[in-house]
Amino acid sequence: MVSTLTPEYTLKLQYMAEPTPEQPLRVIIVGGSIAGLTLAHALLRIDVDCVVLESHDEIAPHVGASIGILPNGARVLDQLGIFDDIRAASRPLEWSFAWNPDGSLLYRNEAVKVLHERHGYPLCFLDRQIVLDALFKHLGRQQKRVHTRKKVVRVQTLPDKAVVHCADGSEFEGDLVVGCDGVRSVVRNEMWRYMKPRDAASKERSLMTSEYACVFGTSTPTAGLSPGEIHRTFAKDFSFLTICGKDGIIFWFLFHRLAKRYPADNVPRFDQKQVDAHVSPYLSQAVANGVPFSAVYSNAMFKTLLALEEACFTRWWTGRIVCIGDSIHKMTPNLGQGANSAIESAALLANHLRQLKQAFPGGKIPLSRLERHLLEWQTGRWPRVSQMCAAASALTRLEALATPIHRIVAHYVLPITESLIVDQASQAMIGAEKLDFLPLPLSSMSCSMPYIPGYDRIRGLFIWRRLLATALFVCLYYLSANGETNLLPGNRLTSWSAQDIPSTTEGVTVSGLARMLLPSQLTPVYGIWFLEACREACTRSDLLLCVLFLWFKSTKNAKLITLHAYSAVGLWIAMHLKGTGNTWPVCCAVHYIRMPLSRLVLGRQQSIRAEALRVFHPVMLTGYCLLLLAIACYCL
Template sequence: MAQNKPFRVVIAGGSVAGLTLANMLQANNIDFVVLEAYPRIAPQVGASLGLLPHGNRILDQLGLFDKIMELSTPVDTFTFRNDTGRPIASCRDVNHSFTERHGFPILFLDRQMVLQVLYDNIRDKSKIMTSKRVIKVELNDDTSTAITSDGSQYSGDMVVGADGIRSTVRGEMWRLANKLDPNSIDLSEAQEVPCDYNCIFGISSSCPGVKAGDMNSVFRDKTSYLIIGGLHGQAKNAIKAAMHEDILPGVKFSKLIENQISSSMTPLVEHVYKKWHFHRVMTVGDSCHKFHPIGGHGGNAAFETAATLTNLLVEALNGSSTGHLTTAQLDHVFRRVQELRHSRTLAVKGYSHEQQRTESLDDFSRRIIALHLLPFVDSEDVTFNFSCQIPASEKLEMLPVQRRERLIPFKDELLSEPKSRGLYNWLLIAFYVILAAAVYYGMWILPGSWGLAPLIGDVMTTGTFKEDQSFKLLRSYTGISALDDYFVFLAVIFMPGLRALSPSFRMLQVYFLGMIAQPIVIWTVESFRKRNAMTLLAIPSIWFTLFQSTGIGFFMPLYYAVYTWISDVEPYWWPLRRAVPLQNAKVLLAASLIGYFLPTILMFFPWGSSEAAQYTETFWQPSPIYVPLLSTALGAVYRFLNPDRPGEKTCPRAKDKPADVALLKQVYAVTGILGVLLHWYVLFGTLNSHYVSLVSVFVPDFSLYPMPLADGAHNIFLVDFWGFVVASYVWCVAAVWDLKRVGRTTANVTKAGLVILAAHFLLGPGAAMSAVWYWREEVMAIRIFSSVGKLHLD
């Protein structure tokens, strides 16, 4: 091809993918020609097209979204029905929810209408050629040529196959690859394409009970229905417009209408091809990735692949001095397109397939989920499942995006593209589990060599300590013998410190039991977040019961392991999933002060009576549980007294500032300051004491010989304490790393780790955690950051 000719793209197929790519190339002044097999560019085939928010965002960039909106009604209700048509569950205000979440609604409309809008937007209609079925592709060093059934030849720098699942261009690509580079493409893939379902589709006149904007999913055994209400009269008008068009010599479309059966059937191929390109040939849309249509992802995926191809072509051409690209350069462009899109299309294919399996009740577990669990699932959770595939979508990098307020940012609206923890996720979990095992060994196995069992037995038998004969051990607290025996055992362990039989032990108790206040508050906050509902993190009372019985140093790492396991996925970090219900955020500080701080202060009060000391110590034991219980109870009271506030189950408005952030930051600030005061009190008190030192308070003695009860109990607490400190430090550093890997901060994690370590020494571990969570809350609440440009070819 002469170098003075412009770079040209030959597009085989006037499909949604083909016409969308043509519009994108037009927007970038790249020459193209579209070769459509049918006589009309927008034939009426009776199929609908789902336009999801990420697809509508791309249409908005092309200036087409408003035109599409004029032809459709946004989906506003999801209704799931059983095989009798009775509703199982219903989600209303879907239009509000998706528009607030993603800035755009969900639309379903006739495929023909979308094609017409795309076609009408092409300025030079001569570039769109009908009755040009591509039957062959030829290659040479700097051009590729599409040959049509009428013998015409159309050459360009590249040929793009947008001719659907039965793509001729893909077949030609395989033929050429087998001829020129047999090892580059797996030709056996043509025989491996799965097809598990068939689809009967069509358009009807308006039906009673099916309103515009309603989407009805009917779950049946091995089959399902999807009925979507469109604008009144659209089908009738579409048919009327085509009635007098010739479809065969002497046969008009009206003849088909007169003799119509009622529907059409097509096999539903579901496949993402292993290789999308070869030499100067590329495939897009259904030609390279085909999904089950139930989720409405097909057209949107075609938009994304076309946008990715356009982005990389524009970038490559901008870097070319000739205005053309070599075969190697095009191959690099095509390879990067597939690299960027392949894993996402595989995920969407799997998601769509699983949705169909659920709606057709394919097995016992899906039947249980669809018919028996779905009625109890919150509407926002159902919407969440539909939203999960949206934020990771592509867009056109060179065209502006209207800055619509939204609750969930797209990946390009973050500081960097979100990434999984990968292998580090499992290494982090393994670290926590190993730490928990080490703490358990230090607290419950190693002490066997210290000879503590007979000493504890002696105190429980005599009812007093040798060092304090005035102490009288209480035997009954609740009247339940097993529970009372456990409380007696705890009193024997705790009292040597509380009664100052060991000043170093008492100082450690004051510090340690005061410092776990901040984790208790933070775990309670985490339990109220929407993203932790239906997980083990949603039940802090169980965690608090466990760590009070066995040691926080043992169960804290296990809690963090569970947290790490569930928090790897990017949707976990959506601002919408961060929120804490306002009624709980309002009362959390009071619940914390009353539930934990007050019992802790009472336990360390210098009671003259040993009975008072034991009662306050026993009252303190379940005090971590008081915090979430009080938060829930007081929150319910607040909700009762403020019935006019918007419900937590309603999707908030994107323009409204989250009401809970300031309240949570206040909780972190107050509890953090209390932690700092405690840290300094213990630090300066220890440094100025004649009886204790930092070593005697904080350094354990792991000697394998018998020791006094107070020293042994002190060592057990130290193992527990250091397990808590190490686990908390790692969790805080991981919190910074998490926000960086999901694109919410550019902080240097190494420097952050050093700052957090310094804060542990200067402010205390509890205050350090509060400070991290204070910063973290604000960062997690940001909805859209400044867009960062990406050079995908690097």
């Protein structure tokens, strides 16, 4: 459904009357897209008088753009009763694949499924028009507040009000102007005019640059790509992101590096007739195994070429003007967080405006109080937004293998650190903003990883508890070693090791058969140990080990086998030299410290990685049995 211009607005109009005691706050939202419509919904829920001015003649034009709604944005949209429409119109993503440009697999994982389970919402990728349409449709009778063909050209702030001027000569008055007008924001430019000191604007402007361009489009179903799959191709100076959504519709993106990093005033503008010429060098590169980009591109229904600006501005408001969304935090799309962050910014701003409204139930809000809340709003939002901008920027460069370090990470670290990546993504979700004045939806509460800002810090604290708890046992262990107490069964240096390890059995006769049977006795113990070490919750420690073994260039499985076999051999040698009694307590203590129980209860953290199960038998055979047998035979 689309709102159209009514004749009354062709006249110059004073939209709002003087504030009445019941309506002390009047907000003018410039831009009727994700940020603007989300904010309008939220403000209407708290009875704030608002109006949305949109320059286009349609709210939800069909231009072939797509959008991914992630759990942090989904939760707010769910609070507003809009998410069900989005869920119904999309096919939740399940499988992630990463490819080299020749079509060979870098890695494949279920990260998006894990995120769904942890945070209660699927990753929905769909036509952007559907999202905007749902936002507009759910305004119901309040759609009359959305005015299309209202191109804002100027904003005036006065001590007691702000006035917004449109290109058609109409004017709108309010207490606060919110710029939701995207990356080329007029409201932001107007805000800069009012900023002090005078050079503040030029400093802000210099924060926006563009180093990558993107060709994106939508294609009809293409052989080799199945619904629910998300494919990324990592290549030198370019990357593909290809998503197969509902009914097999393909949403695709080709990101490529520009010749240089352009400043804001000089960002290239492309002629859409250049698209074919632009993509031609990439047509033979693979978006998935056996699927060249040409196969997707030849099915394209829509395609667009644009330069990608990046900026995380530091001044988000001044006086009666504030900006949210792309107008103030513009990130590259690789992370899929631009719109989701805009939704969060709108939610937190609405929370602050509600507090203001409650503080002044029957009168006009002083500018100083408004400014205090805007300051608190920006201070509250800044850590997450700046992290998101940095993460999006890093991901764009990682996928385009921008530096040798990016190449090493993409080729050797990412394939074996799936759960680390998922953990990072979860970090982005758990501190997400919500609307404080609406109930939390069931989906967001029936998930395994709660949305609690600072949750990781709480989790991090557990390590001190674990260290303290372990310290007690370490003390007992050393006391027993000095012979001061006899708390451990027997002497740990001789008795335990004498039963198990051939070369430390001085003075004890161990039959040849017993030595031959040794592997069969120890293998189950080592097997359990190996699998325990492969639980998702152990990720971070595994990363350290993986980095140590980066030099080993082979297939993914071989890397894992080597990794675990080597660590297993290390453990075995330690037992051999120092005795089981010496080694096991240390191993158990380290294991306890590295795998907090709090991590084990989170979603799939307790599950054992499929890769580990696949290499279990080769690892046990090469890492333990054969080696142990060889040494046992040698000692015979």
